[in-house]
Amino acid sequence: MDNLFNSKELLIDGINKLKSKKILTPEVDARILLSYVINYQNIIYMHNDISISKFEKKKFYDCLDKRIQGEPVSRIVGTRNFWKNNFSISKYTLDPRPDSEVIIDIVTETYCNNVNHIQVLDLGSGSGCIGLSILEDLKNASLLSLDICKQALKQVNINAKKLNLSKKLFCCQANWFENAWIEKINLITKNETLFSKNKFDIIVCNPPYIKSSDVEKLQNEVKNYDPLISLDGGMDGFDSYRAIFKDLRQLLTIDGTGFFEIGYDMLDDVKIILKEFNLKLIRVHKDIQGHNRVIEIK
Numbered sequence: 001m002d003n004l005f006n007s008k009e010l011l012i013d014g015i016n017k018l019k020s021k022k023i024l025t026p027e028v029d030a031r032i033l034l035s036y037v038i039n040y041q042n043i044i045y046m047h048n049d050i051s052i053s054k055f056e057k058k059k060f061y062d063c064l065d066k067r068i069q070g071e072p073v074s075r076i077v078g079t080r081n082f083w084k085n086n087f088s089i090s091k092y093t094l095d096p097r098p099d100s101e102v103i104i105d106i107v108t109e110t111y112c113n114n115v116n117h118i119q120v121l122d123l124g125s126g127s128g129c130i131g132l133s134i135l136e137d138l139k140n141a142s143l144l145s146l147d148i149c150k151q152a153l154k155q156v157n158i159n160a161k162k163l164n165l166s167k168k169l170f171c172c173q174a175n176w177f178e179n180a181w182i183e184k185i186n187l188i189t190k191n192e193t194l195f196s197k198n199k200f201d202i203i204v205c206n207p208p209y210i211k212s213s214d215v216e217k218l219q220n221e222v223k224n225y226d227p228l229i230s231l232d233g234g235m236d237g238f239d240s241y242r243a244i245f246k247d248l249r250q251l252l253t254i255d256g257t258g259f260f261e262i263g264y265d266m267l268d269d270v271k272i273i274l275k276e277f278n279l280k281l282i283r284v285h286k287d288i289q290g291h292n293r294v295i296e297i298k
């Protein structure tokens with residue numbers, strides 16, 4: 001019995017430790033970390049009375065130390081809750097953000113009654129959180145997840161397996177700044193039975209959109225842990241939009257629609273770029289804070 005500790009006591013101690021180091025969300029962080037070290041399926045609460053071993057206690061205090069050093073909780077536990085699931089993340093993938101759920105909300109609402117087969121392309125898939133969430137909700141969809149980073153695509157496959165979606169997914173490593181990227185996609189849609197058309201009904205994309213000069217100014221939790229390639233959008237933040245918009249019509253079916261996340265202050269400039277590439281802005285969607293967050297384009 002000497003080696004057993006009570007979850008409530010540990011939680012209180014953990015919360016106090018985080019509070020004393022000015023961590024902004026000490027209660028939630030301590031609860032997630034304790035749940036993680038004991039492999040608890042749900043998030044642990046104060047009223048839970050669980051015995052914790054000496055080994056688990058040590059692991060908990062190690063996690064608290066990492067948190068105090070500035071490591072985000074999601075990086076410590078290797079997962080992040082997003083939309084309806086817990087997604088595995090790695091150092092090669094962006095930590096999914098609640099703002100990116102706006103795309104899923106719109107897409108699932110728009111297409112929920114669609115009875116035809118829908119082809120979805122997720123550009124810059126990262127962990128796969130956007131594309132796979134759509135794939136899970138739209139039962140008649142198939143998904144092509146594309147990223148420049150091979151290790152990120154590995155994470156997409158891990159998450160697809162967890163969600164039992166692997167059969168409806170294909171991954172493609174490609175760089176939208178290279179001319180050959182469209183040919184790579186075409187080759188896949190031509191040869192993979194998962195895809196009956198060579199174009200996509202839905203394209204979703206959360207590209208890197210931070211101005212290069214602003215990356216240094218980001219919070220430590222972002223700039224030290226999210227991969228630079230998932231953040232840096234070039235000199236004005238729009239490099240990826242330009243590269244993708246240039247070729248977008250080649251990828252969309254006649255009725256197809258693109259859903260792109262944008263930074264809260266990017267709408268005016270993105271409108272100019274859309275015009276440049278002859279694309280039409282159908283609607284702008286706001287996030288819960290009221291910021292313009294997703295553009296719907298054709």
Ligand SMILES: C[S@@+](CC[C@H](N)C(=O)[O-])C[C@H]1O[C@@H](n2cnc3c(N)ncnc32)[C@H](O)[C@@H]1O
Pocket residue numbers: 093094095096097100123124125126127128129130146147148149152174175176177206207208209229230231240
């Ligand atoms: C902002 S992250 C979005 C990740 C994920 N969709 C999400 O919302 O959490 C952008 C993603 O685009 C990928 N990416 C960056 N530049 C790229 C390029 N030139 N071609 C293809 N993918 C790229 C990054 O590797 C990263 O996974």
